[in-house]
Amino acid sequence: VDQDTSVRFSPSRLDTYRSCPRKYRFRYVDKLKVDAQSMEAFLGTCVHSAFERLYEDLMHGRKPKLADVLETFEKEWADGFSDKIVIRGDRYSAKDWKDLGRQCVEAYYEAHKPFERDKTVAVERQVGFDLEVEGHHYQIQGYVDRLSLAPDGTFEVHDYKTSGSLPTQADKEKDWQLPIYEIAVRRAWPDAAKVKLIWHFVRFGKSITVEKTPEQLDEVKAEIARVISAIKADHEFVPKKSALCDWCEYRDLCPLFKHPERIAALAPEARRQDEGVKLADQYASLELRKKQLREQIKQLEREQDGLGEELAKFAEAWGLQVVAGSEGEVAVSEKEDYKFPTKTHDLEKLEELEALLKDTPLWKDVSRLDGHLLMEGYKKKKWAGALLELVESAIGRYVRRIKEKTLRFRRRKEPEEE
Numbered sequence: 001v002d003q004d005t006s007v008r009f010s011p012s013r014l015d016t017y018r019s020c021p022r023k024y025r026f027r028y029v030d031k032l033k034v035d036a037q038s039m040e041a042f043l044g045t046c047v048h049s050a051f052e053r054l055y056e057d058l059m060h061g062r063k064p065k066l067a068d069v070l071e072t073f074e075k076e077w078a079d080g081f082s083d084k085i086v087i088r089g090d091r092y093s094a095k096d097w098k099d100l101g102r103q104c105v106e107a108y109y110e111a112h113k114p115f116e117r118d119k120t121v122a123v124e125r126q127v128g129f130d131l132e133v134e135g136h137h138y139q140i141q142g143y144v145d146r147l148s149l150a151p152d153g154t155f156e157v158h159d160y161k162t163s164g165s166l167p168t169q170a171d172k173e174k175d176w177q178l179p180i181y182e183i184a185v186r187r188a189w190p191d192a193a194k195v196k197l198i199w200h201f202v203r204f205g206k207s208i209t210v211e212k213t214p215e216q217l218d219e220v221k222a223e224i225a226r227v228i229s230a231i232k233a234d235h236e237f238v239p240k241k242s243a244l245c246d247w248c249e250y251r252d253l254c255p256l257f258k259h260p261e262r263i264a265a266l267a268p269e270a271r272r273q274d275e276g277v278k279l280a281d282q283y284a285s286l287e288l289r290k291k292q293l294r295e296q297i298k299q300l301e302r303e304q305d306g307l308g309e310e311l312a313k314f315a316e317a318w319g320l321q322v323v324a325g326s327e328g329e330v331a332v333s334e335k336e337d338y339k340f341p342t343k344t345h346d347l348e349k350l351e352e353l354e355a356l357l358k359d360t361p362l363w364k365d366v367s368r369l370d371g372h373l374l375m376e377g378y379k380k381k382k383w384a385g386a387l388l389e390l391v392e393s394a395i396g397r398y399v400r401r402i403k404e405k406t407l408r409f410r411r412r413k414e415p416e417e418e
Ligand code: SF4
Pocket: 020, 021, 022, 023, 239, 240, 241, 242, 244, 245, 248, 249, 250, 251, 254, 255, 256, 257
């Protein structure tokens, strides 16, 4: 896979990478077009269009009636609805979803009329700013649903959500989409004294407002820089499984779901004939046998340990070091061994011991390089500057890159087990 060469990043694009690098690759690097759209996304688009029209009219001094706003919603729905809109589950029909959209528009309109609390400055406005990351210049851009001015001169960044769950205040304090827009707003209007970030969860008639400190906005910029660096260095775009996979439009391409999805759509006989199914079934049956044998071996070891104790007692009682059997003999010996503290068993003692030896000439004789720790520190960028360069060059010169496949069998849960 080629690296991502883009210079423009939106909050949703950065979020996509954070939630799943593979989805990011499908959407932004491979630029795969997907016809299907989830009903949730379609509903959001229709509600957004109705609000866009509403506020555009208000900006032009016209106060549209609720019926006009609903008409925009209906038109958007009629123009955009097709069999490419995917409804998950069979509990709610397209009509249910449409009714829900109408209710969202209606409830919002009733709660905010006569729309005199603020002055809309822009709707669906593109905002952005430049950011330098590791010597390269990037543009951070996005579209603000609505930007308004309160009577006291506060800029308000509004975002309309039709999601079916209401996040907590703490969730939104961590969200970076609107803070990114705030950075852009403050660059565009440097005299803005106060900026409020407001998410409207229209299904619940609830708004969540957040205000950021300059330090928090600096942290948002630092996080953007971190994500852009990670994107630029990524060649693998490893899929990241999460609850979001249920909504992912690339499931039939994703290495985690491609085969299971295809197999689930087959008739039982065709499924059994599938090459992958056959191999996975053989693998699973060997896995099961290994598990049974491991249990048998454990049981045998327990029996042998018990017998060993009896044998040792017998040898001791008779002063023997060899006990003869009919097909061989058992040697009974005793030796002294040492148990050192380890990271998992008594870390404190291990650290004390290390501290004792570290400043002595003994240390170079008894300590060893921990390659695992070196690689882990390198991957997590634990060091910076000359130290990081040294580690990089050492890895480049001495560490061989290999690709190893790991196979792990996971038994599928039956519905009643879930
Ligand atoms: S299905 Fe999940 S893991 Fe696969 S690309 Fe989509 S979000 Fe990523």
